[in-house]
Amino acid sequence: MKKFDVTIIGSGLSGLVCGNILSKEGFNVCVIEKHHTPGGNLQSFIRHGHSFDTGVHYIGSMGEGQTLNRYWKYLGITGNLSLQPLDADGFDHIRFGDDEFPIAQHPYGFIDRLSPLFPGSRSVLEAYIKDLQIITEASPLYHLQVPEDNHEQRYRTAGAMDWYRTLGGNVFSRNGRIPLSAVLAGNNYLYAGSEATPQHTAAIINHSFLSGAYRIVGGSSGIAQLLTNNIRTSGGMVLTHKEIVSIRDMNQKFLVESHDGELFLSNLLISSIHPQKTLQMMPENMVRSSFRKRINSLVNTSASFILHLGLKPEKFPYLNRNYYMHNSTDVWRNPPARDTDWPEMALLSTPCQRAGQIFAETATVLTYSNYNDYLPWERTSVGKRGGEYLEMKQSGAGKLLAFVARYFPDLPGAISHMEISTPLTYRDYTGIPEGSLYGIRKDYRDPLMTTLLPKTKIPNFYFTGQNTNIHGVLGVTIAAVMTCGEILGIESLLKKIRNG
């Protein structure tokens, strides 16, 4: 049996950040990962010589002095990653057929680029930027400050959809076809926008990208490598190929067991994986039945269907921006089943392999997917799902490519090979129920029920990761700081982070 001060289940960004902070603070840490490489959604995979990122395409607030940059400076990542700033005059482009709208960075750029396209919109855009500022200012951890009051709660109990519709629902593009509200929420795939999305989630995410949007040159797995190296350098362990299958409480210590029968004993336990999965591993008497019931009743964010495209040399340009394409201005609709008018939207992103790149080597196309479409294969595993599943994947890929080709007719001819990922792919690689994009769906109509706190009623057992805070690279970094703050004291931890 191996003994540690802290065992961390899962080596996604949150598990690795917790491992970094705690090992830096002198704890004997062990991070345990089921997959063969650390990183969770930060992982990249290689096919036919092309490297593909799985779950991070761009990051926000990474400019000098901005939120993520400062958190990562403390972790030793900032400065060791090569970053590509996305186009300042339109890091995201929102498209509805022939109508195209740039989302520019920095408040003035954002207003100056959009206002000429929407007559009479300047004051609305100014009000939107003001709202973003008010909400982020009310969110202490966004400014590396101790959360002493509960000002931000009011934005967790307001809905993003209503906010956007009230702000820009009556302002239309020059041709009268596109409401400003649909453009402001046109990249809401970033937060799996639904009728439940809290205003707080949309505001923090949008503010962070408007402040400074970047791609990671060479891919997101570089973050996982840096964090893993740091943990090992501080004397901690990151173990892979070890799926945790049981958690037991042993006289105020935790005993976790991996699928191959290895046992790990620790004083503190942090789970970075989905809470429903975590509770399934705990015996009945370890968790109060009301808590188990609450966790099992939570709804997850929608799943996704993704094309990882390897491209022929010099056939398709590198696009230093992302394209969100919609076939309707109702950008808040739930993903339809595949046999109806799916897909209704797509995101196209071309990863950056090196600075100054002219042609894209790979491209990723993402859209929502309805998990129910995959129920017939729910009990199957990767590579063993059968011919019908493969046919369904291929036909889905054909539909999605045809959708994107309406906007980028040269893309299909530039493809040398294609990897297709369904909700089941995500479920099986990251362990996330239903292949959900971002874990638990936070709901402004019931924030207390749908927000998971890092500290639990089980002494010395903590949650972390996208299910405890806002998802995404920034939200998950903050989630890990919140969890470690429960152990180390948030005030002193934030002081150290602020001091770099």
Ligand SMILES: Cc1cc2nc3c(=O)[nH]c(=O)nc-3n(C[C@H](O)[C@H](O)[C@H](O)COP(=O)(O)OP(=O)(O)OC[C@H]3O[C@@H](n4cnc5c(N)ncnc54)[C@H](O)[C@@H]3O)c2cc1C
């Ligand atoms: C398609 C997609 C695109 C995205 N794009 C972006 C983006 O562009 N920008 C952005 O900021 N965010 C993006 N995100 C969100 C972001 O990637 C996630 O919110 C974040 O990485 C989640 O980190 P985490 O540590 O909470 O969880 P995860 O990354 O899910 O990590 C959990 C880890 O636990 C492991 N695990 C699960 N069960 C077990 C077990 N029983 N035993 C041991 N290990 C286990 C998993 O294998 C995984 O490594 C995207 C997500 C997806 C799915």
